[in-house]
Amino acid sequence: MSRIGKAPIALTGGVTVTVSADNVVTVKGPKGELQQAVDRDIIIEQEEGNLLVKRPSDQKRHKALHGLYRSLINNMVVGVTTGYKVEQELVGVGYRATNTGNTLDLVLGYSHHYVFQLPQEIKVTTTAEKGKNPTIILESNDKQLIGQVAAKIRSLRTPEPYKGKGIKFVGEVLRRKAGKSASKK
Numbered sequence: 001m002s003r004i005g006k007a008p009i010a011l012t013g014g015v016t017v018t019v020s021a022d023n024v025v026t027v028k029g030p031k032g033e034l035q036q037a038v039d040r041d042i043i044i045e046q047e048e049g050n051l052l053v054k055r056p057s058d059q060k061r062h063k064a065l066h067g068l069y070r071s072l073i074n075n076m077v078v079g080v081t082t083g084y085k086v087e088q089e090l091v092g093v094g095y096r097a098t099n100t101g102n103t104l105d106l107v108l109g110y111s112h113h114y115v116f117q118l119p120q121e122i123k124v125t126t127t128a129e130k131g132k133n134p135t136i137i138l139e140s141n142d143k144q145l146i147g148q149v150a151a152k153i154r155s156l157r158t159p160e161p162y163k164g165k166g167i168k169f170v171g172e173v174l175r176r177k178a179g180k181s182a183s184k185k
Helices: 061-081 141-153
Strands: 016-019 025-028 032-037 043-047 050-054 084-091 098-102 104-105 114-117 121-126 135-138 166-169
Touching: 025 061, 032 061, 050 061, 061 141, 084 141, 098 121, 135 141, 141 166
Parallel strands: none
Antiparallel strands: 016 025, 025 032, 043 050, 084 135, 084 166, 098 104, 104 114, 121 135
């Protein structure tokens, strides 16, 4: 058995899970509602406040899907109860981030501003304290969506290895390179 797949998913904090006839799992909680289509071979059962994901056989395909769908459903349950938060900081002289609603305006050292329209499911806040790097904070209940949006924002100016300028996740350790050294004669 898959170690991840056989672990039960605890349903606490007012979370309700429904599975439709065409194997679409709907999770409702205090922070919203999420849906995920599940392969028709995977079996989802609810027992005593826990959710169990089972596979019908030990085929390689079923083994692969077993842990995958258990993780996806668990991420949905965590998302509707506590939510997810991603923090990114802009490292560089003159780099700025401002937001108006769900529109993010970035100044990243290019000749133009980047105006980034975020999905409605994501809440964005920006902070700019004196002496600290500007910070972008993304919050959502959908782990896949918030990760995809954070990766897209980071790709606008990935951190370079010499000075570390660019958009990085808070707490991310960058691999730095030594610069040119003067030659000795």
